[in-house]
Amino acid sequence: MNMSRSFKSFFIFIPTLVVGICVAVLCDVFSAQEFVSTKRMVVVRALAGEYPLAPVSVTLSGVKIVSDLIPTLRDVSTGAFIPTQLLSRDEKLQLVWIERKLGRGQTKRYELIFVKPKALKGAGLAEAKRVDGAVEFFINGELITAYRYGDAPKPYFYPLIGPTGKPVTRHFPMKKDVAGERTDHPHHRSMWFTFGDVNGIDFWAEGARCGRIEHRSYEAIESGVVFARVVAKCDWVGSDGKQLLEDTRELIVYCVEGVRLMDFNITLKAKDEDVRFGDTKEGMFGLRVACSMQVDGGSGRIVNSRGDENANAWGKRAEWCDYYGRVDGDVVGIAIFDHPQNFRHPTYWHVRTYGLFAANPFGVRSFTGSGDGSYMLRKGSSITFQYRIFIHKGSPKEADVASAYLAYAEPPHVSFE
Structure with missing residues (x-):
């Protein structure tokens, strides 16, 4: 992930977001009241080789922020939730996470969802x-x-x-x-x-x-x-x-x-x-x-x-x-x-x-x-x-x-x- 291609407008933060806000969810199931699906899929492809450890991000363009909820990802194949963190950069909002053990040619699919902060369980910090x-x-x-x-x-x-x-x-x-x-x-x-x-x-x-x-x-x-x-x-x-x-x-x-x-x-x-x-x-x-x-x-x-x-x-x-x-x-x-x-x-x-x-x-x-x-x-x-x-x-x-x-x-x- 190229985390800093330009610093020209790098430090403009969205006023409604808390700087450094993060998402960490390790549980397998949320009740219907605890998350909202965007019906959008994020796809990660290992095109160049194998990736034992790779920070990646996706820009949340066109994604409407849901009041009082936080965006994160759910692995379609396993149902597991992925620790993610928001970053505001170049007047854009990015969702950042770390891919682990991604094999050559492998594709992973995630569902973009919004969750309540109180429903989250902690990962590393x-x-x-x-x-x-x-x-x-x-x-x-x-x-x-x-x-x-x-x-x-x-x-x-x-x-x-x-x-x-x-x-x-x-x-x-x-x-x-x-x-x-x-x-x-x-x-x-x-x-x-x-x-x-x-x-x-x-x-x-x-x-x-x-x-x-x-x-x-x-x-x-x-x-x-x-x-x-x-x-x-x-x-x-x-x-x-x-x-x-x-x-x-x-x-x-x-x-x-x-x-x-x-x-x-x-x-x-x-x-x-x-x-x-x-x-x-x-x-x-x-x-x-x-x-x-x-x-x-x-x-x-x-x-x-x-x-x-x-x-x-x-x-x-x-x-x-x-x-x-x-x-x-x-x-x-x-x-x-x-x-x-x-x-x-x-x-x-x-x-x-x-x-x-x-x-x-x-x-x-x-x-x-x-x-x-x-x-x-x-x-x-x-x-x-x-x-x-x-x-x-x-x-x-x-x-x-x-x-x-x-x-x-x-x-x-x-x-x-």
């Missing part, structure tokens, strides 16, 4: 909770990550907890004196988005002459049975105090078991002048993996979708890249997926054997030794980047990372019948 200087994300009460700002020159996500319950990114510099951790590159803050040459200003590093990305406001904080979500506005400000860019950034954390599944989407807009992204390796959407996962001095390995491994993956283009190794004895991996709609897809990877792991479409000459990867964003124009983070147990082959990427790049086809 994804929560986004606002605290001082952060929004914390929980799945069934377990902390997964947090969007943080104010204590550093840029917002970042820390910690990042994997499916074994252990952190998969480095603690430093948020926590110092952690046994066994390297303390190089203090600007590598767990998971972040920034760039090293924006009109000649370095937003990647940190220091008096560097730029700052300042959190301005929250546009949405949502919880539900399918996902938790935060949307924030940020300003890119140079050392002279002049604003170059504004961004709208979104993190969606899906309510799934056995893996961690997140979507990070960001739209950058040039404010008062043209903005040039220079050709540098220092960018853009990045992670610093846990030290035990590093290739250098750790148990780690790097592999991308084109088969490049370890140091040979640096500067190469690929649809996805995976960094995996042991954390407290268990093998875990982090895969980053580059969306097909992204600029210069498949992206270049600034991935290092010492633990840095970043997607960067602008560093063409820096990576290849030729060409010019710089890009001019004209005044008032915007550019959007979309990434999925898939944190798994085992190796990329054992976790079937290729199928997980397919679910992102070519999700199941969803339509009304």
Whole structure:
């Protein structure tokens, strides 16, 4: 599912709906007084391959909202009700759910119905909770990550907890004196988005002459049975105090078991002048993996979708890249997926054997030794980047990372019948 193709009217919410409203129904039968059928069928088709786990959505165009009732889906073949959640986007209302174990060529049919909230029974819960200087994300009460700002020159996500319950990114510099951790590159803050040459200003590093990305406001904080979500506005400000860019950034954390599944989407807009992204390796959407996962001095390995491994993956283009190794004895991996709609897809990877792991479409000459990867964003124009983070147990082959990427790049086809 492409959860963020445009941010232009992305945050317009329907006034009669509660933001983040969700639906979770696991019972088999409702009485006639507890639900209303729309007589409309939603069809899901696995056209491109197999989908072990795939977030999907359908736009509720032409569907009349029933007063005091909430839309959800009922599986025609089994009668089971599907946990769903509403999302307002691009002035449209979407119904979102997660398909599991959808085989190649398989078709599923659902009846769109409306139910009373009091009739619903609970499934899992994804929560986004606002605290001082952060929004914390929980799945069934377990902390997964947090969007943080104010204590550093840029917002970042820390910690990042994997499916074994252990952190998969480095603690430093948020926590110092952690046994066994390297303390190089203090600007590598767990998971972040920034760039090293924006009109000649370095937003990647940190220091008096560097730029700052300042959190301005929250546009949405949502919880539900399918996902938790935060949307924030940020300003890119140079050392002279002049604003170059504004961004709208979104993190969606899906309510799934056995893996961690997140979507990070960001739209950058040039404010008062043209903005040039220079050709540098220092960018853009990045992670610093846990030290035990590093290739250098750790148990780690790097592999991308084109088969490049370890140091040979640096500067190469690929649809996805995976960094995996042991954390407290268990093998875990982090895969980053580059969306097909992204600029210069498949992206270049600034991935290092010492633990840095970043997607960067602008560093063409820096990576290849030729060409010019710089890009001019004209005044008032915007550019959007979309990434999925898939944190798994085992190796990329054992976790079937290729199928997980397919679910992102070519999700199941969803339509009304």
